[in-house]
Amino acid sequence: MGYDLVTFGEAMIRLSPPHFQRLEQTTSLDVQVGGAELNVAVAAQRLGLETAYVTRLTANPLGRMIANKAREQGVDTSHVLWTQEDRVGLYFTEFGASPRPNSVLYDRRDAATAHIQPGMVDWKTVFTSARWFHTSGITPALSASAAATTREAVKAAKAAGLKVSIDLNYRARLWSQDQARAVMTDLMKDTDVLITTEEDTERVFGITGKDYDEVARALAARFGLEAVVITLRETPSVWRNTWGAIALAGGEIHRGPVFDLELVDRVGAGDSFAGGFLFGYLKEGPGMAVRYGVAVSALKQTNPGDLCWATPDEVERTLKGGSLRIVR
């Protein structure tokens, strides 16, 4: 009974001032956990996949909290590496209001995942009977050893017969565009599905196009990808966005719905999208995948925290264009 989906990356403790306060002025912080690949696993697990999350954590209350919250959502943490050394990464989020955007202050240096080394994870065991491996462009950006471990993981996944998806997720604070291009281009060789945005595609791969479809086709062509997914966000204001996605698979563009969002917490939206997409992709193929991805991540953006708390029923109702009146 293996995993439908294994994800790998760093998760952190997330600290947020309540009620739109600035970090500098707050006297309390709401505590949550988040991390791109953890967020993906949670969204996929809630929809129905069996998932496992691989990371490296310091064995203290903060590290345990991260594993606890993964398990709370049903994500398997039995392959997490525990260490007495290093620290648990943190990030601070501020909720904005036009014209002040949301912001994130990272304090992740020297965290245990950045110090992961090839050989630490027994990928062969992790991938036994597993179907899919997912990581993001953040993981190799953490450190040289994390990049090497990411490569090791991707190679092991392919060797074990898994499909591999990567969310490009470029983080300018972690590495330069040149560094990202070199590493991500290499990883693309073993990647089946790429999830990205138009902006990150340009920054990392220098690929642009007259529209999203063209960008997707260019990516698929350059890297020989099975599917390319682009999420689409418009931000007329901080509190109201529109949100959608397209997927290119089998030469065909699949378009998801577009939702008008009232944003409670947009952090982690792309990750929930990926989780929903992979659920749909494994269950029904790219058309349903992009629909599930958009709907579950639209719902995620209506609850506080990086993690998705929507249910499959709610996703279905949202996809059917349910009323905005009270559900009793």
Next chain:
Amino acid sequence: MGYDLVTFGEAMIRLSPPHFQRLEQTTSLDVQVGGAELNVAVAAQRLGLETAYVTRLTANPLGRMIANKAREQGVDTSHVLWTQEDRVGLYFTEFGASPRPNSVLYDRRDAATAHIQPGMVDWKTVFTSARWFHTSGITPALSASAAATTREAVKAAKAAGLKVSIDLNYRARLWSQDQARAVMTDLMKDTDVLITTEEDTERVFGITGKDYDEVARALAARFGLEAVVITLRETPSVWRNTWGAIALAGGEIHRGPVFDLELVDRVGAGDSFAGGFLFGYLKEGPGMAVRYGVAVSALKQTNPGDLCWATPDEVERTLKGGSLRIVR
């Protein structure tokens, strides 16, 4: 010195996760009380009527809290029935954001009001010198004995010379459309004023029309009602609605104002409308009634909780189309 208005129904403890959290993720719940007929009494009392609220409550801290909060607002609770048995009903509300609507999870089974029996309330005493009786379609839906007690109350009210209003308030979780039609049709015989929505009218009575006016006229005609009131809500998003109402009385349609609402808490809006309408109806007639009803319930939707906290001055200012700048 009797009551201007007596209302009868079930009130519950309301528990809501703060800050748009999902119920499944919350670690605290805001506590309030609410119930359709209690909410009506509170709105009417705040505007200036002398009101009493009749219900049946278990004598524990939760039951006392319900009576306390009614009295806090000036509503008379001296006719509440207290029992050592049964339980106090609860409901859980989640605050949504587009595309996730608000939702309510009821846990009201076996609560004391559902176990009320005809003969328990001394209606004759309650109605001494009273002017108006109000209940809603929720009360008879609670149980067969609650339906019988509702009929008993309506008959007693008419016998004592009171006017009777009913808010149709169809709750699909409590009974079928067929059950509702049978009971509500029967109650209509003794009803003077019906408050409803277009949707509930169709579901319970199968009445539709090309516009609200036609629906109101059809209802008035079928049941020989003195007045029919229809509240109107449009929900372009979860956080922004428009809100209005019309009243048919004496063959004439009275149109209330329409407000653009920024919604803090829309639960109980229709009940505050009813309270405001009855205040206006008793004080000045249907034209003012529909204006007071819309304004007081528009204000209600800007404060947390089912209960209205607006003042008569604020209702007047709102009706005059007051500025949205700071009131100092």
Next chain:
Amino acid sequence: MGYDLVTFGEAMIRLSPPHFQRLEQTTSLDVQVGGAELNVAVAAQRLGLETAYVTRLTANPLGRMIANKAREQGVDTSHVLWTQEDRVGLYFTEFGASPRPNSVLYDRRDAATAHIQPGMVDWKTVFTSARWFHTSGITPALSASAAATTREAVKAAKAAGLKVSIDLNYRARLWSQDQARAVMTDLMKDTDVLITTEEDTERVFGITGKDYDEVARALAARFGLEAVVITLRETPSVWRNTWGAIALAGGEIHRGPVFDLELVDRVGAGDSFAGGFLFGYLKEGPGMAVRYGVAVSALKQTNPGDLCWATPDEVERTLKGGSLRIVR
């Protein structure tokens, strides 16, 4: 790779007014989960056993929260029965101060676990490769069908070669002393280890003695038990108690340490004791069991909630009589 420990019983949502407020006066409730057998599993899991928790839950946000919080602590919930019917039980706790004791108001009627039926749980699968089964006197008190299911579980556990422990846990609100005596006496036939208090022993079995040792010996003799454990609490004030336990096993009395407690939350103390006792019993025998049981439950009473959050290291430090100065 089976379970070291399987527990079975009801868990509920626990709602508590903050800051010593009375339930009647509060405007918010802290939300936690608890239930005797869940609490046992959590304490044992934190110390190092592999545990599973069996219960029946309504598939709504409240039911999911209970399973979530079990998994958060590492307890397996794959055998939980999910239903669309019934409700999730609740209880309300008030924190006292001398001369007002802590109090609990239960609202557990008609919850899903009370409606469990023999045959619903596939005990044979649950108990494959498992070592120990634990339940309490609360579970059979919930309803006749719950009592029958408890008997079924105990029989199945013995048939599968597991040891069985029961915490007597008499609840006067749920059944009479006569009812409890009949059912619990029957369950004792298949019980290996009984955990109880002097007071419950007298109320349920009518057994008294000149001291705890004598009570333990009388219980062991009457029911042919492998071990009898009695927890000891003295309550000079609401905020300060002393806490200890003895265990009779192999004819020998093992005495745990006695701790002076400053109480943050004493609810669930006996359950954490049982979890710690079973951990120690399975790892090292009765002498260590009673020491682990007392220490882990002493620590539990210093954190809010029914569930234990202590670590094995903290238990060791506490048993060594660690300083009460700041640990840096």
Next chain:
Amino acid sequence: MGYDLVTFGEAMIRLSPPHFQRLEQTTSLDVQVGGAELNVAVAAQRLGLETAYVTRLTANPLGRMIANKAREQGVDTSHVLWTQEDRVGLYFTEFGASPRPNSVLYDRRDAATAHIQPGMVDWKTVFTSARWFHTSGITPALSASAAATTREAVKAAKAAGLKVSIDLNYRARLWSQDQARAVMTDLMKDTDVLITTEEDTERVFGITGKDYDEVARALAARFGLEAVVITLRETPSVWRNTWGAIALAGGEIHRGPVFDLELVDRVGAGDSFAGGFLFGYLKEGPGMAVRYGVAVSALKQTNPGDLCWATPDEVERTLKGGSLRIVR
């Protein structure tokens, strides 16, 4: 159906920093209402008397909150005077810990009650069918006009056949000992029952004695009082006190129980004592009065806020010396 008890005085909004914070450092304040005579009415009402509270309030949200909270507890507020002028008094409480005592910062100057004038209250109507009138030494200390109105009230009460009780409650911030002595001595002429402490007795009347009994006898003798009550507090630490009282009536000393208290909020203890005493005195006489007074005020000190939230059942259980274990 008149009032068992009418009280008269000033109530204020009470603002307290949470969690033992100093006022200077806090970022939020818990909001409650309190005032000596309101607190008395609430305690008496909760135990079973029909009470009314007379005061003068500014008609703004803060003034309404005071009346709301009185009504929430069942106290009649129909005789409250409302004004558009003046302000609502405030006080700030800090919760201490040894060696820092609790403290109160008053901001009550120019509040509406201090500006009350003789003739404003229609005492004759208020006292129709009433049995007892109560005020405290704080009310006449507010202003000359408040002192005159207090005299007016006491005279009217006696004229209407009511018994009069006064809690001496000396407040050094409001007036000097000489001022207090003159006014209070005059009020004693119409007083039937005096409630006081040894310390206030010495400060206001210069009366001391070798023990409490002697002080009580001296007071009764000097002013010809029907009963004299002295509350007794010992403060070995800020969080733990002992609490008791004696009453002299009919020449006999009645001693209440003495409770070891763990203090959640001691503000208003004496007022709840007075409410409990008057309930017991009217129901059963001085022996029971002192017992009820001590028990209800002991319980009051275990909940936040000036107001008592205990129930008659809890008072009975406390008087019976109930266990400090969990009440389930």
Next chain:
Amino acid sequence: MGYDLVTFGEAMIRLSPPHFQRLEQTTSLDVQVGGAELNVAVAAQRLGLETAYVTRLTANPLGRMIANKAREQGVDTSHVLWTQEDRVGLYFTEFGASPRPNSVLYDRRDAATAHIQPGMVDWKTVFTSARWFHTSGITPALSASAAATTREAVKAAKAAGLKVSIDLNYRARLWSQDQARAVMTDLMKDTDVLITTEEDTERVFGITGKDYDEVARALAARFGLEAVVITLRETPSVWRNTWGAIALAGGEIHRGPVFDLELVDRVGAGDSFAGGFLFGYLKEGPGMAVRYGVAVSALKQTNPGDLCWATPDEVERTLKGGSLRIVR
């Protein structure tokens, strides 16, 4: 090393119910400090000016909190006058939602600043080496002695060679339009820069115009001002406004940007504008001044409290029309 800017006026403790609650219903209040001239100093200090704030405060925890919060932001408080008398003013703010506007309830009577007298402040020392003095129309409205002290300050500032700016800030609760006109007209003689709104200009000076430019030119002409600034707000709803400003200086109209605002807290917006304007004016002249003023006050309206918490970097980014996506 003198001050770039000295401001003078009253600051108060600000108490706000959280989460859009009405003041009448709240059980807690968020505590902040605010006051027009304090707010100006804070905004200017955060952007880079050296500022001092002059006021008169009662030496209690509330008064200290006001000075603390000024110092926290870097504003010099060494010239604050401390007194054992009087009280600290308070104001209560309610956050609205359409159609209910935000509102403020002042409780500032008899506060220490209203009792300030000419001669109390040693202006000569304060103004040594200082560059600019700022106050608002609120300060002279507090009392006759405050008006006299304001005149004294303005005269002293001019004598010491400072420039003087005044924000017209008409408060109808404090004085009549006639009173304001007399005092403000007199102050204009020594004023270099006037900051106002179209509405206040009409109410205080009876000046109107076909557009903002004309009003500015009329003001400059009548009072011989170096610069006139008018802030512009449109309020289509309570949660969304537009915000901008123009400045007339040297005969030229300088137009700031116009921002669409999502409002977290609009109280103090004009004050932050003034602080930003004065920073820009002193650093770069009127063109940059109006841009800084609008941007910093737009950002202020996105954080809770009267005080600005924006940084110079954020102001620059906002002026460049930064994206509304997450800043990582």
Next chain:
Amino acid sequence: MGYDLVTFGEAMIRLSPPHFQRLEQTTSLDVQVGGAELNVAVAAQRLGLETAYVTRLTANPLGRMIANKAREQGVDTSHVLWTQEDRVGLYFTEFGASPRPNSVLYDRRDAATAHIQPGMVDWKTVFTSARWFHTSGITPALSASAAATTREAVKAAKAAGLKVSIDLNYRARLWSQDQARAVMTDLMKDTDVLITTEEDTERVFGITGKDYDEVARALAARFGLEAVVITLRETPSVWRNTWGAIALAGGEIHRGPVFDLELVDRVGAGDSFAGGFLFGYLKEGPGMAVRYGVAVSALKQTNPGDLCWATPDEVERTLKGGSLRIVR
């Protein structure tokens, strides 16, 4: 007008779970700032010294918060070094209850103060007209460069004619006893006043004695100190301690009072002691110094946070053995 006291060391953001929660279970963290030498400066400033605090901080919201909170209390921060690099240190405190002690989890690695280098601070300017320099054994323990900078500071202080005090403050997580002994012995050459505990004295210097006096005399003799101060804590439980101190100066032992403490927050007690001691020492000499030190730090332990919020008046009242009744 120089500083009475300059302190130098690291301050951090302090994050604490509310209500005795374990860090692993919390969903919010209270935010404060603290650091040994900052805490000293704050206590001294509140009592009346003019103080400055020197540290190195990353220029982000967390770093600004530290400087803000120093300034809020009146401490000068004009000599703080700001950097765009490194990070702001954090620490997490858990509040315990017997038998679980309070605990602190540090996350201070690579914070800006640890990376301070000799030459970065212009000590000569800092110490112009200053009277006293204080640091603790934590500062040199942070890193080799911090130790070198501490030596530099001490030398510069002596060169500028300041007295130097050091709080021994041994932190086993930061360095070994051998490392500490070498560095601290060297620093003692330029130290005038040493503040320590019996336990740290033994760990760092290997000095023991039959009583505190003997330890103090041994320290004074070995290092030629002007004064040696030893704080004394007994911890019968986590919530109740006793607290006192002795000072040896001029060959004479000065004994402070001993207080029974009810502990709200004991972190930073020793630092407040040092601040109070230095105030008293500079104002009146060692006898008063030890009294002020004990009293102000006893009061500190009754408010949340590392920082002292007591006033001089409160310290005086406490020293006079004030009543534990309510201060009104």
